[in-house]
Amino acid sequence: MQLRRGDVLDGAMAILDEYGLGDLTMRKLATSLGVQPGALYWHFPNKQTLLGAMADRILDGVAAPPTAPTWDGALSELAHRFRAALLAHRDGAELVAATYASRLTTARVREAFVAAGLRARLSRAHAELAGYALLHYVLGHTVDEQSRLQLAELGALTRKPVSPDVSTETAAGSDDDLLDGDPAVRFDFGLTLFVDGIRTRLHTGGATSPGPNVTPVQSN
Template sequence: MPLRRPDVLDGAMRLLEEEGLAGLTMRRLASALDVRPSALYWHFADKRALLDAMAEELVSGVPEADPALPWDARASRLATGLRTALRSHRDGARLYAGTFVARPHTLRIGAALLTAFTDAGLPRARAMGTAFTLLYFVLGHTIEEQAHEELHATGEWDPDEAAAATAPYPGLAQALKEYENSTPDQRFTDGLHNFLDGVRYQLTEHRGG
């Protein structure tokens, strides 16, 4: 059976899960699919095109935001859905952060965030900047989550070494110890709430001005 574009994309997603982003090469993908590397280029012009397609596939399951919900509930659901999608594959956030995709699902999420913030009352340009800032928060948080999980899984994280490094800063050491007692979900939720509180402040400032 001839190699199809969906076959290449499915194989790439499996290889990402097995080897991580660093191990995802066109040569390894061709080997996993039992084809010559040149066969991949019938469907994707280069690795960048493949990564863009993978990024779009990653976020394809992010649910729609119900337009009847308040703006902040919509923004929260979109951010949470995006984090869930990025976490669905190993190195998903790192992969997505390295792409600049203008495809249906990526554009749908961006448009929904823009609408949420303009419905809140922000001017369009400011709303667009706010949408990008929320995206950067989700990406940065999820990249850190997945990197930390990888370090733990490979045994590269040494809590004693980390504790020793912060010993000269007792306040920081205690705060980090308390912070580590929270879950990644709690940290994400706290950060998201802080972000939305900042948007609410912007709205108050804008209306007051």
């Protein structure tokens, strides 16, 4: 049977989910597909290109127009959607972060963040910067979250998880309590700080746009 590009991508995603990014090699992928390694290069000229395609698959649908009617709701919806897509695959955040750094994946998620910032009437420049900042926050948080999950599976995290009570502002007993607590609580807290920061800049009159320009920026 002829090997198709989709077959290679499916096989790579299967290895990622079962073994992790560190065990994804072109030789191992070829063996799993029952072909010689050279056959893979008809579809992907190198491993980095393959990783970029994998990142695009992980992020498929994340940048769809948000349903929230407000700019802050849109940012929150997009950020949660982004995090969920990364968590759906083992080492998903690490893979996507690497391909973003090397410009091998699309910028649609960042563009969606920028569009939400423009809805808030941030200036174009500040909407772009806010898009990058939120992208990096979600990636960084989720890389840490997945790393700690793997450590827990290996028995390297032996402390009982304790979540900070953010609703009553009860302080955690130590930094470990915060790190070992519910990652969704930490994520939501950081996201709220981010949105509140934008709202503060808007209320103080800083970084606002004089017009209703909401056109998403083009990919890099």
